[in-house]
Amino acid sequence: MDKSRTRELFERASRVVPGGIHSNIRYMQPFPYIFERGRGARLFDVDGEEYIDCVVNYGALILGHGDRRVTEAAKQQLESGLTCGVESELSIKLAERLNSIIPCAEMVKFSLSGTEAVAHALNIVRGYTGRDKIIKIEGGYNGWSDTVIVNVHPDPSKAGPASSPNKIYETKGVPENAKENTIVIPFNDGEVAEKAIRDNKDKVAALIVEPVVFNSGAIMPKEGYLQHLREATEKNDVLLIFDEVITGFRLAPGGGQEYFDVTPDLATFAKAMANGFPISAVAGRRDIMKVSAPGGGVMYGGVYNGSQVCVAAALATLDAIEDGEVQRRLNESTQYLSKRFAEIVEDRGVEAQLLGLGGQFCVYFTxxxxxxxxxxxxxxxxxxxxFHRNLLDRGIYTYDGYLFHNGICAAHTMQDLDYILQQMSKSLP
Ligand SMILES: Cc1ncc(COP(=O)(O)O)c(C=O)c1O
Known part of the structure; x- marks a missing residue:
C-alpha cells in the first residue's frame, strides 16, 4: 500500500505534536493511520485506502460513521447558536431520557469525557461518605485520573500475588502517595472482593468496576459475581459504581446494569451515548447525587459539560437505540463472530479465542x-x-494492543462480518 501522504502528514504532525498523536493509544508502528472521512462501517485514509473499521472509535461508535439521524440533529442544533456553558431545554430532555432508560439513574449530571465522569463520581462518593479509599479492579481502566490509573496492565511478573496485587502506576506524573487511597483486587473473585470491602469498610467510599472488563479485552463477569459485589457493598455500607463508559447503551439500552440485572449506586457513561460526540454522564441515587448540587459540598464544574451539539447528538443516538434492537443485533453478531472464529481456529489448529459482547470483542491467543x-x-x-498487523494490511482497521477491545457497530452488515472472518482466518499467525 502506498502510504506516502500518511507518512508526510505524520512527519508534519510530529514536528508540533509530541508523538504525532493527541491520544497515545492512537500511535501505531511505524506510524498511525491518518483518516480523511468515515461512512457507516468504513474509514477512508488520506492515501485513498478504504478500511472496514473494527476500532469503532474505541467503542464510541454504535450506529456508524456519519449516521444521518445524529448528524442532522447536531447540524440543526448548531443553528441555534448555543454551544457550551449554558443550560437549555434540550439538556433537561436528555437528563430525563437517561433517567427513564438507566436503572440507577434517579439523577444525572453531564461531563465531557469518560475520565471526567469517573473523576466526578469518585469525588461524589468521597464527599457523600466522608471516606477516601476506592477499590478498583486489576485490568480495568477507569480513565487517567490519579486514583484509578493503577494496575491497568501491570507486568504480571512484577505485580505480586493476584489476590492482593502490588500497586503499580501506568504512568509517571502521578504523585506516589495518590495510590495510598486505592485498593486493587482481581476481577471475578467475589471472596477477595468481599474481604477487601469488609476489612476496609470504614475507609472505603466505593468499589468501581466495569461490568465487563473490556479494557483487558472482553472479560465476562462470572455468574453471580456482580450480584455478589452488590450484596457485599450493601452489607458493609460501601457504595458500588459501575463504570459503564463502554458497556453503557451497548449491552442493552440501560447498559450492563440492565443486561446483568444488578443496580449499582452510581454509574458513569460516555462513548456510545452520542455515537462519538464528546459527552459523558454520572448517574445514580438521588441522595448521593445531591451532594453535587450547589451547596451540596462537592464541586461539579466544566464549561463544556452538556455542550449543546453533543446533547443533540446524544438525544438522536438514544432515539435510534432505545428500543433495544441495535443492542440485540450487536449481541447476536458478536456471538456469531465468536462461534465462527472458534470453528476457524479449530480447523487451523491455532490456540485462540474470540470473546465479546455488545459488538465489542477481543481475540486472545491462548x-x-x-x-x-x-x-x-x-x-x-x-x-x-x-495478527492485527496482517488484518491492517488486508484492509481491516483494528488496534493491535494485545488486550484491546476491537468491535463492530450497527452499520456492519452480515457480509462485512463474513469478510472480517475471512480476513481473520488469513491473518492468523
Ligand atoms: C471503562 C472506561 N472508563 C473510562 C474511560 C475514560 O474515558 P475517556 O477516554 O473518554 O476519558 C474509558 C476509556 O476508554 C473506559 O473504557
Whole structure:
C-alpha cells in the first residue's frame, strides 16, 4: 500500500505534536493511520485506502460513521447558536431520557469525557461518605485520573500475588502517595472482593468496576459475581459504581446494569451515548447525587459539560437505540463472530479465542479460561501483534494492543462480518 501522504502528514504532525498523536493509544508502528472521512462501517485514509473499521472509535461508535439521524440533529442544533456553558431545554430532555432508560439513574449530571465522569463520581462518593479509599479492579481502566490509573496492565511478573496485587502506576506524573487511597483486587473473585470491602469498610467510599472488563479485552463477569459485589457493598455500607463508559447503551439500552440485572449506586457513561460526540454522564441515587448540587459540598464544574451539539447528538443516538434492537443485533453478531472464529481456529489448529459482547470483542491467543487480568495477560502478545498487523494490511482497521477491545457497530452488515472472518482466518499467525 502506498502510504506516502500518511507518512508526510505524520512527519508534519510530529514536528508540533509530541508523538504525532493527541491520544497515545492512537500511535501505531511505524506510524498511525491518518483518516480523511468515515461512512457507516468504513474509514477512508488520506492515501485513498478504504478500511472496514473494527476500532469503532474505541467503542464510541454504535450506529456508524456519519449516521444521518445524529448528524442532522447536531447540524440543526448548531443553528441555534448555543454551544457550551449554558443550560437549555434540550439538556433537561436528555437528563430525563437517561433517567427513564438507566436503572440507577434517579439523577444525572453531564461531563465531557469518560475520565471526567469517573473523576466526578469518585469525588461524589468521597464527599457523600466522608471516606477516601476506592477499590478498583486489576485490568480495568477507569480513565487517567490519579486514583484509578493503577494496575491497568501491570507486568504480571512484577505485580505480586493476584489476590492482593502490588500497586503499580501506568504512568509517571502521578504523585506516589495518590495510590495510598486505592485498593486493587482481581476481577471475578467475589471472596477477595468481599474481604477487601469488609476489612476496609470504614475507609472505603466505593468499589468501581466495569461490568465487563473490556479494557483487558472482553472479560465476562462470572455468574453471580456482580450480584455478589452488590450484596457485599450493601452489607458493609460501601457504595458500588459501575463504570459503564463502554458497556453503557451497548449491552442493552440501560447498559450492563440492565443486561446483568444488578443496580449499582452510581454509574458513569460516555462513548456510545452520542455515537462519538464528546459527552459523558454520572448517574445514580438521588441522595448521593445531591451532594453535587450547589451547596451540596462537592464541586461539579466544566464549561463544556452538556455542550449543546453533543446533547443533540446524544438525544438522536438514544432515539435510534432505545428500543433495544441495535443492542440485540450487536449481541447476536458478536456471538456469531465468536462461534465462527472458534470453528476457524479449530480447523487451523491455532490456540485462540474470540470473546465479546455488545459488538465489542477481543481475540486472545491462548486457550486459557479468561476470568481476570492475569489470565488475559497469558495471551501471546507477539502473535496478537502479527495478527492485527496482517488484518491492517488486508484492509481491516483494528488496534493491535494485545488486550484491546476491537468491535463492530450497527452499520456492519452480515457480509462485512463474513469478510472480517475471512480476513481473520488469513491473518492468523
Ligand atoms: C471503562 C472506561 N472508563 C473510562 C474511560 C475514560 O474515558 P475517556 O477516554 O473518554 O476519558 C474509558 C476509556 O476508554 C473506559 O473504557
Amino acid at each position: 486457550d486459557e479460561d479468561i476470568v481476570d487480568y492475569r489470565s488475559a495477560a497469558k495471551s501471546d502478545r507477539a502473535k496478537s501483534q502479527r
